[in-house]
Amino acid sequence: MSNVSIKTVREVEGIRVASQMAAETLLAVGEILRPGLTTDDINVFVHDDTVKRGGWPAPLNYHGFPKSVCTSINEVVCHGIPGPRALAPGDIVNVDVTTIYKGFYGDTSATFYVGTPTKEARHVTEVARRALALGIAEVREGARLGDLGAAIQQFAEGEGCSVVRAFVGHGIGRAFHEAPQVSHVGKRGQGLRLRAGMCFTIEPMINLGDYDVEILSDKWTVLTADRALSAQFEHTLVVTKTGCDVLTHRSRALTGSEIYPDPFAAAVAVRA
Ligand code: MF3
Ligand code: CO
Ligand code: CO
Secondary structure, eight states, X not given: OTTOOOOOHHHHHHHHHHHHHHHHHHHHHHHHOOTTOBHHXXXXXXXXXXXXXXXXXXXXXXXXXXXXXXXXXXXXXXXXXXXXXXXXXXXXXXEEEEEEETTEEEEEEEEEEOSSOOHHHHHHHHHHHHHHHHHHHTOSTTOBHHHHHHHHHHHHXXXXXXXOSSOOEEEOSSSSSEEEEEOSSOOTTOSOBOXXXXXXXXXXXXXXXXXXXXXXXTSOOEEETTOOOEEEOBXXXXXXXXXXXXXXXXXXXXXXXXXXXOXXXXXXXXXX
């Protein structure tokens, strides 16, 4: 566990700039999402928006990933490959943006509502949104990774949902995926002890049914084994003495997903 790096202030500022670029691109995605748009359209938009800001989309050619963003609809848990599928009213779609700028990575995602969501779609999406907020609220120097996994798991399971085990959050910096692995389930008091300057993502994948997943023959698309809905939100953060700094923080509401100010963020502020 000692292979988890403590970032310098300059490194954190580099990750912050890349993270803010990713956050701005995700906000811009929210502005264009509508029924009829294909996930390929989202891919072109994210690619061009990222390049326009002077960055580069990290997913493109990452271990052979063929596109510039992950788009995961309904029962797709993560790593959906953009294609000809058009968004339809009632769909939920996670868009996961990762930007490289001056050698640093910033990684953030959100689940959007296409048109009016079903009760089930709204439930799994709001549980995922709040699970991320509760995980973030656990982060501070001296806390353990198990504390945030436990907070996420306890809340999500209490809401009748399950937490995906097979994919985790990750350290981030000059690489897309670094140590530590950040499980979204766990036990309080267990796992890595957090230190100020550690940078990692929290990105809980929350399922309406069971947590088991399958991978399609395209080698990327992860879907729920029972084909029930799945939702995800992701932030990149740095641990501080008193809490954490959310490097992919958004200064305004995500159109098509959240109301601003985020009521769950306010609840987190009260706890901290
Ligand atoms: N952005 C994803 C994450 O949150 C990773 C995507 S890898 C890709 O870690 F190759 F599919 F882009
Ligand atoms: Co990530
Ligand atoms: Co991501």
